[in-house]
Amino acid sequence: MGEYEEGGRNSTRMMEFILKGFPGSPYLQILFFMLFLIMYILTILGNVAIIILVITNRRLHTPMYFFLCNLSFLEIWYTTTAIPKTLSLFLGKSRSISFTGCILQMYFVFAFGCTEYFLLSVMAYDRYLAICFPLHYSTIMNISLSAKLAVISWLCGFLAITIPAFLISRLSFCGPNVINHFVCNIDAWIVLSCTDTYVIEMAAFVISVIVILGSCAITLLSYIYIISTILRIPSWKGQQKAFSTCSSHLAVVIIWYGSTIFLFVKPSKRTSLEMTKIVSILNNIVTPLLNPFIYTLRNKEVKEALKNSLHWRTKK
Template structure:
């Protein structure tokens, strides 16, 4: 077998959106604003879920987990991008790229599992309301959350390690704004069919399968809701699921279009803009969707603001 001379890569260069300089400036401003909104919205949602006793329920426990991983996911993708744009140096170290890739995969995979578990929580709440406190007790909720995080982190570790086993030769230029695994694989000059098959298996386990579980849960939920005689009862039942369904459609719609699209469709520019939606827009919309459509969250925020105002007055 002939030996291949490979230059050891110590850093990578992002092309980002440099082919569109005017768009790049607009995107930087938009991404910065959306990142700040994402941090603020998710931190507020976590805070009210912790501090307000009325929100100490399984639904808001899972929602706090979702907000926490959204903060990590957006930060891992956007912080280097924003820092590089501000400094004018679109580079990242090899180790930094590996960490960024891992966090991106881990947070995305965890969200896939967590959203399906949240659908199960809604199923139990609506279809078995009397047994809900027993079925979804604190211990079960913690086990579900831990299981979601462990599954996401382990699958991300497998994918990341499989990429590191490959030889990165020649160019160190990534045609992306982040160390997205598909973009990094394009730098590999050896056969990547094994890694691509592994990614396909993981993608099927973490995308279509949780989607099937979500669809089954909501089929039972819809059947149960339609049997409710009062219009007010049906409306309240629908409202408890509307926010979660909106988030599921946004998240899975973008993820499926990115990772399970036909191989004939291979536009890196489209991939970059889809990744931007996946990494920035959805984590920003999650707390907005849950707060705007949820009276409990809005009431909890008001109580928190009133409490802080009173504390400020007493301290003067």
């Protein structure tokens, strides 16, 4: 680590940090390792299966499943940015992570998280068009618009965290270098810094609010119109069929927003880091694991495509 004078006192540029991970006996660490490893493998397999299923089935070559492919691809990388290092912590491997590695991990975790907000709001808009304007849906939500919305979601997600990441990279440290987390987290960095972090805290808070409230507004408005349209359908079967087309997405939205609002919208570094770790498990591991199962178990088209694929492979 290097030292330099700043405002009449010594400040330090940390060259590496120590990830504290989870406390517990060696046996508990092995148990955690097995649990996290199983969830990680299932997450990768589940999301890869959805991508392959959508690509190989012509019936699923629609904007809705194009966005689902984007979401599954995102989930694979979102969980991969955090879990491999966490698994090494459970095995008692090196807990150290370089300054650059920590910045990159934090950047990608939050970038993928922001991208998921935008993708879910785009998917809500897609369901709004499909249910509220069924006759014009195919002309409005064409291949060109679908691709543009997906690209915009990815760009906005990766640009949103750029300013906080840059500001955090300029922080100075003059104390311990132990991060009380299993990933490099903004709050943990702020707690360790010995310089004024007000600007970073406010920048992260404002951007988080803009990302969450902006995507939430689009999603909420879309579902208000969707529900009002469904309620005007005269038959119960018609209502059930219309709702089934967006029930999987709605379930994912509820789980995702519930687990991430706490993580992103916190105006103070005094928020409990232990609570942040617990919520991060749900956010980084459980949510990406549940998404493919929600879409396969609650979506009739995906289940039929999966049955057809399995039947075709069996016959072959």
